[in-house]
Amino acid sequence: MAQVRQRIKQIAQSEASTVLLEGESGTGKDLVARSIHTESNRSGHPFIEVNCSAIPETLIESELFGHERGAFTDAKGRKAGLLELATRGTLYLDEMGDMNPNLQSKLLSVIEHKRFRRLGGVKDISVDVRFIAATNRNLTAAVERGDFRQDLFYRLKVFPITLPPLRERMSDLPLLVDFLLGELQKEFKKKIQGLSPEAYRFLTNYQWPGNVRELRNILERAFILCEGEKIEPENLPPELIATPVLLESGSFLFNIPPQGISLEAVEKDLIRQALKMCGGNQIRAARLLGISRDVLRYRMKKFNFI
Ligand SMILES: Nc1ncnc2c1ncn2[C@@H]1O[C@H](COP(=O)(O)OP(=O)(O)O)[C@@H](O)[C@H]1O
Numbered sequence: 001m002a003q004v005r006q007r008i009k010q011i012a013q014s015e016a017s018t019v020l021l022e023g024e025s026g027t028g029k030d031l032v033a034r035s036i037h038t039e040s041n042r043s044g045h046p047f048i049e050v051n052c053s054a055i056p057e058t059l060i061e062s063e064l065f066g067h068e069r070g071a072f073t074d075a076k077g078r079k080a081g082l083l084e085l086a087t088r089g090t091l092y093l094d095e096m097g098d099m100n101p102n103l104q105s106k107l108l109s110v111i112e113h114k115r116f117r118r119l120g121g122v123k124d125i126s127v128d129v130r131f132i133a134a135t136n137r138n139l140t141a142a143v144e145r146g147d148f149r150q151d152l153f154y155r156l157k158v159f160p161i162t163l164p165p166l167r168e169r170m171s172d173l174p175l176l177v178d179f180l181l182g183e184l185q186k187e188f189k190k191k192i193q194g195l196s197p198e199a200y201r202f203l204t205n206y207q208w209p210g211n212v213r214e215l216r217n218i219l220e221r222a223f224i225l226c227e228g229e230k231i232e233p234e235n236l237p238p239e240l241i242a243t244p245v246l247l248e249s250g251s252f253l254f255n256i257p258p259q260g261i262s263l264e265a266v267e268k269d270l271i272r273q274a275l276k277m278c279g280g281n282q283i284r285a286a287r288l289l290g291i292s293r294d295v296l297r298y299r300m301k302k303f304n305f306i
């Protein structure tokens, strides 16, 4: 993230007209796009966000380029597009990977010639805009499949920033948790000291498929549910708790979900896993489970494994 911050600064102060942000959903792409804008000398001008997958294909072109009166049936008057509104500022194209190929080629032309026409217009309008495109999809693969124009991809990729998923930078977790709890404290005016060590261990044990956004949501929920001074495991959602945490002592910290569990099913599954890990070797599987071979055989019989 220190590298990411440095890139933000470099790019913000440069004349770079295109930036590509790549990263899974929730890794902070919107935040980075806004930082690039605020730290640049464009900050006094608009920051305009377009979500390429949220606007219907039939509308996005007139949204971006604007139109002249009568350009199409519903075009009652002249309308400036987002490109014009973003003049001297930044246009943030979110979920760029979903933009249709026809629009991709029009956009490339705008980026290269710094000019465009409104729909139905005959006059070229010049643009001074920085384009920041974001995607949570692998654009290289999309290019290979032919879903994304290679020339546009190379044009965008001149200044790339890749945001790592949270699970690959878990050393940032304490900082993020502190920061997010601080924000929640301001918002909810509730005196919560933080997380208990047990609750915190669940956070470090989780894979965070939804990244920082998921962390934020989970902390917010816990914050609201928490009645004591510290957030406890029972304030965390089941998907976090369902992953057992191996403690240093070697035992598991496993919170039983409200709907309960079947002890027998858990035991059966652990035995099955151990046998699989040891290629069916009962002596090693028993050792893995901390029981004797006889006990293991007894349970295997009970569960009809043998
Ligand atoms: N480094 C960070 N520090 C603090 N909050 C962050 C950070 N990265 C992401 N967030 C928060 O996580 C949420 C998702 O971030 P966002 O920029 O919308 O992600 P993306 O656009 O990649 O899906 C937002 O609430 C954002 O404020």
Ligand SMILES: [Mg+2]
Residues within 6 Å of the ligand: 026, 029, 030, 094
């Ligand atoms: Mg986003």
